[in-house]
Amino acid sequence: NAGVTQTPKFRVLKTGQSMTLLCAQDMNHEYMYWYRQDPGMGLRLIHYSVGEGTTAKGEVPDGYNVSRLKKQNFLLGLESAAPSQTSVYFCASSLSSGGLQETQYFGPGTRLLVL
Amino acid sequence: GQNIDQPTEMTATEGAIVQINCTYQTSGFNGLFWYQQHAGEAPTFLSYNVLDGLEEKGRFSSFLSRSKGYSYLLLKELQMKDSASYLCAVRDDSNDYKLSFGAGTTVTVRA
Numbered sequence: 001n002a003g004v005t006q007t008p009k010f011r012v013l014k015t016g017q018s019m020t021l022l023c024a025q026d027m028n029h030e031y032m033y034w035y036r037q038d039p040g041m042g043l044r045l046i047h048y049s050v051g052e053g054t055t056a057k058g059e060v061p062d063g064y065n066v067s068r069l070k071k072q073n074f075l076l077g078l079e080s081a082a083p084s085q086t087s088v089y090f091c092a093s094s095l096s097s098g099g100l101q102e103t104q105y106f107g108p109g110t111r112l113l114v115l
Numbered sequence: 116g117q118n119i120d121q122p123t124e125m126t127a128t129e130g131a132i133v134q135i136n137c138t139y140q141t142s143g144f145n146g147l148f149w150y151q152q153h154a155g156e157a158p159t160f161l162s163y164n165v166l167d168g169l170e171e172k173g174r175f176s177s178f179l180s181r182s183k184g185y186s187y188l189l190l191k192e193l194q195m196k197d198s199a200s201y202l203c204a205v206r207d208d209s210n211d212y213k214l215s216f217g218a219g220t221t222v223t224v225r226a
Contacts, residue, residue, distance in 0.1 A: 004157075040123075042202065042218040043158070059215075090157060099146065099165065102206065102214065106157035 001026050004107035006091050012113045013081045021076040021110050023091030031094040032074040033058075033104065034066060036087040043090065049074055050097070081114045088112075119217035121203050126223045127193055135188045135201050135220045143209030149177050149188045150202040152219065158202055162188070190222070198224045 004025045013019055023032065030051050035043040045058030047066040055066045063085060065077045074093075078085060088111050092104040118140040127133040137147070146165040150158040164170055164179035164186060176189040190197055203217040 040218055042119075043204075043216040045214075100163055102146070103148070103160050103163065104158075104214070106159070108157050 003027065004091055004093055004105050006089075006107035006110050008110060009108065010111045012115065013078075014115055015082060017081050018077070018079050019081065019112075020078075021089055021091075021112075023074045023076070023093075023107055024072055025074075025091075025093040025105070026072060027093060027095075027105065028071070029093035029105075030071075030096050031102075032068065033092045033094075034064070034074065034076045035090045035092065036060065036085075037090060037109075038087050046076065046089075081112075083114045086112060086114045119203055119205055119215060121201075121217040121220045123218070124221045124223070126225060129193055129195060129224055129226050131193050133190045133193060133222060135190070135203075135222065137186045137188070137203035137217060139184050139186075139203070139205045139217075141184070141205055141207040141209070143207045144181060144184075144205065145208045146206040147177075147179055147186050148204040148206070148214070149186075150204065150216075152200045152202060154199070161201075193224050195224050195226070198222060 007022045033048040034046040044060050049055050049068040052071040067075045090109050091107040094104045095101040120138045149161040152158040162177040169178045174191045179186045200219040200221045202219045
């Protein structure tokens with residue numbers, strides 16, 4: 001099993017450009033998450049999904065959109081990138097909610113630099 | 116988000132013991148996770164506590180006191196490979212997205 005994979009690993013964007021980050025998991029997990037990690041601030045939840053076809057806002061959703069058309073994939077979109085979106089983006093998945101089933105498994109991350 | 120506090124950095128010697136504290140304030144506490152994150156890598160699951168007491172897993176142990184809003188991660192017989200950031204994450208049922216992470220504690224192990 002590959003676990004959680006993310007593409008791309010690294011990307012440089014100019015302000016105003018758009019891009020999509022792809023997350024895939026092969027563990028048949030129901031829940032998927034997108035986080036950003038910035039120095040000194042820890043992981044902050046952008047959006048999450050509790051199942052195929054559903055999405056919900058997290059702590060810092062502005063400037064991002066997501067889609068979960070297939071259970072194994074969770075896409076994060078930036079419509080018009082801003083320098084404030086320079087960060088490391090992590091995708092995660094969990095079996096479900098509650099107890100140890102909520103243990104999240106993380107992808108390797110995507111480093112995004114917006115100039 | 117939640118108010119989750121951890122020390123920013125800690126340094127210890129190889130073979131020693133280090134205790135990383137985590138305090139939190141939440142109205143619907145329902146579990147606490149510890150994750151390890153090596154520089155440039157993804158966080159990986161270490162431990163989970165939902166009841167008061169100590170959970171032991173080899174060289175790593177995690178303790179929880181719900182009444183005090185307090186947890187610690189104990190790393191024994193430190194090895195160089197334990198140099199990493201340790202993240203405390205709290206599950207709160209009053210929060211729609213349930214799990215909030217602390218900023219992490221960077222542990223440096225010296226020879």
